[in-house]
Amino acid sequence: MNQFRLKSDFKPTGDQPEAIEALVAGVESGMRMQNLLGVTGSGKTFTMANVIARLNRPTLVLAHNKTLAAQLCSEFREFFPDNAVEYFVSYYDYYQPEAYIPGKDMYIEKDALINDEIDKLRHSATSALFERRDVIIVASVSCIYSLGDPEEYRALVLAVRPGMAMSRDTLIRRLIAISYERNDINFVRDKFRVRGDTVEIFPASSGENAIRVEFFGDEIDRVSEINTLTGELIRQLSYAAIYPATHYAVSDEKREAALVEIEREMEERVAFFRGQDKLLEAQRIEERTKYDLEMLREIGFCSGVENYSRVLAGRPVGSTPYTLLDYFPEDFLLFVDESHVTLPQVRGMSGGDTARKKNLVDFGFRLPSAYDNRPLYFE
Numbered sequence: 001m002n003q004f005r006l007k008s009d010f011k012p013t014g015d016q017p018e019a020i021e022a023l024v025a026g027v028e029s030g031m032r033m034q035n036l037l038g039v040t041g042s043g044k045t046f047t048m049a050n051v052i053a054r055l056n057r058p059t060l061v062l063a064h065n066k067t068l069a070a071q072l073c074s075e076f077r078e079f080f081p082d083n084a085v086e087y088f089v090s091y092y093d094y095y096q097p098e099a100y101i102p103g104k105d106m107y108i109e110k111d112a113l114i115n116d117e118i119d120k121l122r123h124s125a126t127s128a129l130f131e132r133r134d135v136i137i138v139a140s141v142s143c144i145y146s147l148g149d150p151e152e153y154r155a156l157v158l159a160v161r162p163g164m165a166m167s168r169d170t171l172i173r174r175l176i177a178i179s180y181e182r183n184d185i186n187f188v189r190d191k192f193r194v195r196g197d198t199v200e201i202f203p204a205s206s207g208e209n210a211i212r213v214e215f216f217g218d219e220i221d222r223v224s225e226i227n228t229l230t231g232e233l234i235r236q237l238s239y240a241a242i243y244p245a246t247h248y249a250v251s252d253e254k255r256e257a258a259l260v261e262i263e264r265e266m267e268e269r270v271a272f273f274r275g276q277d278k279l280l281e282a283q284r285i286e287e288r289t290k291y292d293l294e295m296l297r298e299i300g301f302c303s304g305v306e307n308y309s310r311v312l313a314g315r316p317v318g319s320t321p322y323t324l325l326d327y328f329p330e331d332f333l334l335f336v337d338e339s340h341v342t343l344p345q346v347r348g349m350s351g352g353d354t355a356r357k358k359n360l361v362d363f364g365f366r367l368p369s370a371y372d373n374r375p376l377y378f379e
Contacts, residue, residue, distance in 0.1 A: 002133040005082050006053040008046070016043055020050045027055055027333070035339075045072065048335050049079040052136065058129065059333040060325070061138045064342040066090070072337060073138040084132060086125035088139040088324060091118040098304065098366075100359045107365065110304060120189055123205035127243045129327045130154055139324060141345055144376040146306060146321040148247035149313040153327075156249050158242040160213055160223055167218040171199055177252070179245035179300065187228060190245040202228060204245045211240045248305055250312050255300065258312045259293055265311075265367050266290070273364060281364030289367065310372035317369070323376055349375040 012020055019036060026034045038044045052059050061076070063069040066089045077085045091114050098110035126147075128135045137143075156178050160171070172182070175192050180201065184193040187210070192201040197215040208229065214222040225234040250258070266289040273282035295302035305312075313322060336342050353374050360366040 004053045004134050023051045024054045057333050059136045061335045063337045069138045069140050083134040084128040086137045087121045088125045088137050090142040126327050127205045143324040146373045150327045156244045161239045164220045168215045261311050284364035306373050307370040347378040350377050
């Protein structure tokens, strides 16, 4: 479906019809910014829903905290039960960013606890944007933080359909290449299991259903959707798309090119520190980077891989990072809820990130390319 269908027992009343007409006319005439003023309880969310239904464009709703985002998401799901209403917030239950405090000579390693359910919802949001246009994503400030290259993410989607010429082992290799792990015992999200000529895949964006691919020789015989708990067949599929298990997935060719670039940057940085007689910093950055390179070569991942996102994506130095906004088509709508609170928060994110990274780079804990893994500047 590509059409928004607003379902409500209410009709716009009071100032709402006039506000809806003015907002729709403003967007259609090419106005980049408009402001909707209204006291609490005046029906601004309902007004937003009517504007979305009238303009029929993919929409990002930006809120200033997870609780408000969840409330808005719930309301939009009531208004648009037949459309894709997604939730995109930070997936950390606990997050201690990597930092270095020179005055105490104290290095604090990154420590985080990822919420699996929220990670699933983030993947559900990005995959929905590639599959349909009737999408509303309610997001926190997390949407201006670095995410993987959307073109690379799309290119690595694994498509399976009955009658397709593909061997079981080829499918397994391609799943591993997009960061899925084989686990025949604990079948959870981002994993797949193999039973004879059958491969079952638990997609990154799914909560309870998996994809079963059955082979006959070197050909896919049947594709179906199953319940992961009971194994019950839900329906047979003529096509299934398996999205990468991480937004930072890259092709083997890009990864190899990135490893060469990271090594070159490391050698430059080591020479820079030695030229300033900073031998401790030189040794520190060399050891850390070589360890990360080895991890990336062997398993395609390392702790703090996001710090290499600019190099892995092949972007030029100082360029704007890819974020959720890049996953939207060019004509998307952006609503900033509680803008008097949200906009100052968005504006302040990049400053704190740069200050923290400066110490890490200056004292040999990170390469200068880490600066480019940042939230968007407000401008």
